[in-house]
Amino acid sequence: MNKPVVAIVGRPNVGKSTLFNRMSSTRQAIVHPTPGVTRDRNYIEVSWSGIEFVLIDTGGIEVNSHDSLLQGIRYQAEMAIKEAAVIVFLCDGQDGVATQDIEVSRMLHKTFQPIILVVNKVDNILREPEFISEFYRLGMGNPIAISSIHGLNINTLLDEIISHLPQYKEISPIDEDTKDERKKNQIAVAIVGKPNVGKSSLINTILGEERMLVDNVPGTTRDTIDTLITWNDKEMILIDTAGIRKKAKIEEDVEKSSVLRALAAVKRSTVSVLTIDCNEGLTEQDQKILSKIEERGCGCIIAINKWDTRPLDEETETLREAYANFIREQIPYLVFVQVIFTSALKNQGITRLLNLIESTAQKHRKLISTGKLNRAIEKACEEIQPPTIKGKQLKIRYATQVKAGPPIFSLFVNQQTLFTPAYSKYLMKKLRGEFGFEGVPIKFAVKQK
Incomplete structure (x- = not known):
């Protein structure tokens, strides 16, 4: 079953990305006091009380702007709203109800999904009533006062979100x-x-x-x-x-x-x-x-x-x-x-x-068996003999793959200084051709034995 989607929307600079990071326990979204930093839809999976949903961070909505970039940001937010099962409408408690909040609320009133009105930047819960009272006039029901920076009331918000998720009680706990x-x-x-x-x-x-x-x-x-x-x-x-x-x-x-x-x-x-x-x-x-x-x-x-x-x-x-x-x-x-x-x-x-x-x-991610690897290296050494320096020839006694992603091969040689960059390049080319490592770097860990 596809996970339900929850979108965080609001005007610029009300703390949407900070809330997104707080709810997801990450730093995935860039947070900066400059308005308009978030532009695309940013998705992440979130789990609360054994319930998983997908959270979307959106750019600040400027309803009446004619700037092409700001119109693009608004379009991305509108797409998130259409996709969402639940909408978190975020406002700034320090600023009170702004004209842009009213414009965004009018846009949201045209939707049919549950809307949770959240008043951010309420850093003193004892003063919650004075911060949230004027937000009732947006017609979105009872506001939830939070502080994204300090993590205040985030649990309450998450409980409210999952209560609105479709068939949330039937979603299996995370394995x-x-x-x-x-x-x-x-x-x-x-x-x-x-x-x-x-x-x-x-x-x-x-x-x-x-x-x-x-x-x-x-x-x-x-x-x-x-x-x-x-x-x-x-x-x-x-x-x-x-x-x-x-x-x-x-x-x-x-x-x-x-x-x-x-x-x-x-x-x-x-x-x-x-x-x-x-x-x-x-x-x-x-x-x-x-x-x-x-x-x-x-x-x-x-x-x-x-x-x-x-x-x-x-x-x-x-x-x-x-x-x-x-x-x-x-x-x-x-x-x-x-x-x-x-x-x-x-x-x-x-x-x-x-x-x-x-x-x-x-x-x-490919792994090569030790037998195949050593046969390929022996064949390569027969085709072009290992270098000889001051009368002493390089001997590769044994090789094994110690890691994938990228492939790393340990080569045990008689003397490390004899393993020249030119011969290393030659062996990499032969192994790449033999085992199909096109597009992938190969690394050697050369050890003297």
């Missing part, structure tokens, strides 16, 4: 073992790249809906947004991230936080998809992002996006191959990286991208 096993098998996919290369558009095309806010203004995405999908009966978590610019160009604290979260998304990913604009090619900043991906050890795919913007008379397989080779020539140290061509706008290459993500994740 933690099943939950852990499910998370273990999920494929985390970080969609990363510079600003405005089409990362959010790519995810929207995969989902078949405008889940992520898309605008021509660089830096539209702020939070890292996790979206769970199923592909070929496998669960994938698509992580939309903020565009990563050069450090010198990062000015706002919010953007610094966004970039750090984007890099953290790479660290927790099984596969990272570096999205680049085909009209710009692989830039210096892209190469720096690739170095972070290599450092993490996750699988890597370069998605050359906006391919539909190329002149039609240039659209040939030969051109694609030449372009892909040109990209690979710029990153000779990352021979394992796979290249694919996409167009989020035209829905081109999306199925192939998802299949490539799935196969790359499988290779990332």
Whole structure:
């Protein structure tokens, strides 16, 4: 059974992201005093009293704004409202009832779902009556006074939420073992790249809906947004991230936080998809992002996006191959990286991208038996003899895989200094070809024995 959805909505800067983080016991949403930091719908699973539901954080609703970015934020909030089984309407107790609160309440009165009016920033429960009395005029029933920062009355709010969930008493308690096993098998996919290369558009095309806010203004995405999908009966978590610019160009604290979260998304990913604009090619900043991906050890795919913007008379397989080779020539140290061509706008290459993500994740987690591994290394050593330095030849006595995700192999040799970078590169190439480790980094732990 699908988990019920609970949406937190309200005008800007009333503490929605702080409440989202408090209820989910995470720091998934960026919290900053600047209005408009949250822009997309941010989803997370929450459990209370053995009941699970999906919580959505939304951007601040500005009902009458004509700004395209703010209209996009409002659209994302409206989509969350349509999806929700329960709506948490959050207001600011310090400010009292604002004009924007009244505008949002009029919008919510047109819905049919249960609405829980919550008054935030009530840090002194003894003064609760004076804070909440004027909110009765919004016509939303009895307000619940809370403090998201201090955690006051959050339990009361959660109890109220689950009381409104459809058939909540019939939802089975969480099986933690099943939950852990499910998370273990999920494929985390970080969609990363510079600003405005089409990362959010790519995810929207995969989902078949405008889940992520898309605008021509660089830096539209702020939070890292996790979206769970199923592909070929496998669960994938698509992580939309903020565009990563050069450090010198990062000015706002919010953007610094966004970039750090984007890099953290790479660290927790099984596969990272570096999205680049085909009209710009692989830039210096892209190469720096690739170095972070290599450092993490996750699988890597370069998605050359906006391919539909190329002149039609240039659209040939030969051109694609030449372009892909040109990209690979710029990153000779990352021979394992796979290249694919996409167009989020035209829905081109999306199925192939998802299949490539799935196969790359499988290779990332692959385990090779010790017998097969040693036979492959013996064969490689027969084809090209190990190096000899000052009359002493390298001997690989034994090998075993000690870890997957990424694959790490322990090699026991007669002398570590004889294991040259050139021969290491050769062995990696042979193992990649023998066992199908395309798209995945291979690491050696060389030990003297």
